[in-house]
Amino acid sequence: MKIAYYPGCSLESTGKEYHFSNKLIAKKLGIELWEIPNWNCCGASPAHQSDLFLPIGLNARNLAIAEEEGLDVLAPCAACYNRMLAAVEAVNNDEDMRKKVNESIGRDYKGTNTAVNMVQFLHDMVGIDKISAQIQKKLSGLKVACYYGCLLVKPPALTKYDNPENPQSLDRIVEALGAEPIVWPYKTECCGGGLAISKTEVILKLSNDIFSMAVASGADCLVTACPMCQLNLELRQAATEKEYKVKYNMPVFEISELVGLSFGFSPKELGINKHFVKNDAFLKEKKLA
Amino acid sequence: MEQVVMNTALKESESLLSEIEHKSHVDVKKCYQCGTCAAGCPVSYVSDFTPRQVVKMLQTGLIDEVFKSHMIWLCIGCGNCVARCPRNLNIPHLHDTLRILSKEKGYPCAEKDVDIFNDSFLKTVQYTGRLYEAGLTMLYNTRSGHFMAGMDVAPGMFMLGKISPFPHLIKGRKEVANIFKKMREMKGAK
Ligand code: SF4
Numbered sequence: 280m281k282i283a284y285y286p287g288c289s290l291e292s293t294g295k296e297y298h299f300s301n302k303l304i305a306k307k308l309g310i311e312l313w314e315i316p317n318w319n320c321c322g323a324s325p326a327h328q329s330d331l332f333l334p335i336g337l338n339a340r341n342l343a344i345a346e347e348e349g350l351d352v353l354a355p356c357a358a359c360y361n362r363m364l365a366a367v368e369a370v371n372n373d374e375d376m377r378k379k380v381n382e383s384i385g386r387d388y389k390g391t392n393t394a395v396n397m398v399q400f401l402h403d404m405v406g407i408d409k410i411s412a413q414i415q416k417k418l419s420g421l422k423v424a425c426y427y428g429c430l431l432v433k434p435p436a437l438t439k440y441d442n443p444e445n446p447q448s449l450d451r452i453v454e455a456l457g458a459e460p461i462v463w464p465y466k467t468e469c470c471g472g473g474l475a476i477s478k479t480e481v482i483l484k485l486s487n488d489i490f491s492m493a494v495a496s497g498a499d500c501l502v503t504a505c506p507m508c509q510l511n512l513e514l515r516q517a518a519t520e521k522e523y524k525v526k527y528n529m530p531v532f533e534i535s536e537l538v539g540l541s542f543g544f545s546p547k548e549l550g551i552n553k554h555f556v557k558n559d560a561f562l563k564e565k566k567l568a
Numbered sequence: 569m570e571q572v573v574m575n576t577a578l579k580e581s582e583s584l585l586s587e588i589e590h591k592s593h594v595d596v597k598k599c600y601q602c603g604t605c606a607a608g609c610p611v612s613y614v615s616d617f618t619p620r621q622v623v624k625m626l627q628t629g630l631i632d633e634v635f636k637s638h639m640i641w642l643c644i645g646c647g648n649c650v651a652r653c654p655r656n657l658n659i660p661h662l663h664d665t666l667r668i669l670s671k672e673k674g675y676p677c678a679e680k681d682v683d684i685f686n687d688s689f690l691k692t693v694q695y696t697g698r699l700y701e702a703g704l705t706m707l708y709n710t711r712s713g714h715f716m717a718g719m720d721v722a723p724g725m726f727m728l729g730k731i732s733p734f735p736h737l738i739k740g741r742k743e744v745a746n747i748f749k750k751m752r753e754m755k756g757a758k
């Protein structure tokens with residue numbers, strides 16, 4: 280299987296380990312990730328908050344390059360994934376918009392391809408069976424809170440993926456790895472990533488809500504499929520603990536990292552040592568390192 | 569909020585409201601004020617109005633107040649509201665549109681830092697093709713006056729090799745610059 284791969288800006292910087300683990304597990308699964316040459320930033324929230332045209336143009340350029348190759352796009356960042364879908368929809372529903380977009384990017388984007396997120400890719404396109412076939416080490420004893428965040432499954436009319444209130448696909452993958460996905464109600468609550476710099480206090484409250492619920496529900500770690508969620512929840516965890524006088528010390532993994540551990544890769548190969556919440560002791564205790 | 573005469577406000581705001589509805593593709597009349605959006609909104613606790621109130625204000629013609637409100641700048645686009653709205657109103661897109669229009673019409677922005685952050689972010693994309701984190705931090709901190717913003721976490725990022733002091737210049741920079749150019753042309757054409 281071959282798919283266009285759009286790392287997006289975070290996977291080249293703050294979310295490097297997600298990039299490593301995606302590439303490692305893809306190789307093991309026999310999938311070719313064709314990185315879109317000279318891809319540009321999707322514009323994230325600043326673009327859609329500032330202009331109605333800009334986010335469509337920025338995403339259409341990347342989509343067009345993949346379309347020329349006849350490929351759909353795997354976007355491991357939930358925000359990039361969402362922005363790409365919005366661009367596909369805008370171009371397909373508005374002929375005038377398509378013309379303007381194509382004039383600006385100097386390409387002929389037809390809107391025939393689409394974007395998929397990491398969970399959707401692993402669950403629907405690769406399939407649990409194919410993943411299970413590669414497992415060398417069951418992640419037994421790991422109690423995982425599956426955190427989908429907001430943009431993987433919302434807005435539902437756009438993503439058309441899983442259930443926006445109680446999604447299951449990530450849980451199924453985690454279960455297949457031998458870990459226990461816990462039942463908890465904050466799967467799709469927002470962590471506030473977009474306001475991390477300009478309004479940090481909001482993040483602290485939202486992440487405190489998320490971690491306290493995860494702990495109350497019996498989780499010992501979180502798993503995400505978005506570099507923004509992962510970074511935000513780990514980077515600001517110390518500040519959250521200070522603000523709310525609690526101690527969580529709870530690792531937040533990417534789904535490809537857990538898959539990678541079960542495939543027998545070491546934490547170092549997967550880049551898990553680059554996390555902000557130190558997890559060596561945790562992984563040792565769980566016999567995963 | 570000062571006193572307003574309702575039917576006058578409604579009449580005066582008619583054309584502005586239809587511009588908002590046309591550009592956002594959201595028909596505010598459809599909202600029956602159930603409050604579901606407000607109940608699940610993660611930022612209404614720091615805001616002046618809830619998303620339900622914003623829609624109500626539009627329905628009653630209080631557009632000035634909406635343009636000046638914090639809510640349109642604080643909305644993080646999480647999609648809780650639209651996923652749950654029984655009338656299927658795309659509130660995050662409505663907020664995006666309101667932000668854009670309020671700026672175009674010269675309203676003062678209620679959350680300056682959010683605006684400066686967005687603008688600094690896009691500047692780095694416009695010139696390099698991708699986000700340039702260190703450049704964004706420098707731009708944002710000097711323009712917002714929060715010189716230490718992000719400095720608590722920056723050293724850790726550098727140590728882990730997560731952010732680079734240098735921008736990543738892509739080959740398609742000209743194409744990206746063209747997208748920004750087209751955006752400005754379209755703004756000017758209105
Ligand atoms: S959920 Fe929808 S119908 Fe209910 S108040 Fe909000 S916008 Fe109106």
Ligand code: SF4
Nearest residue numbers: 609643644646647649
């Ligand atoms: S999209 Fe905006 S208005 Fe809607 S729930 Fe999220 S933050 Fe609130």
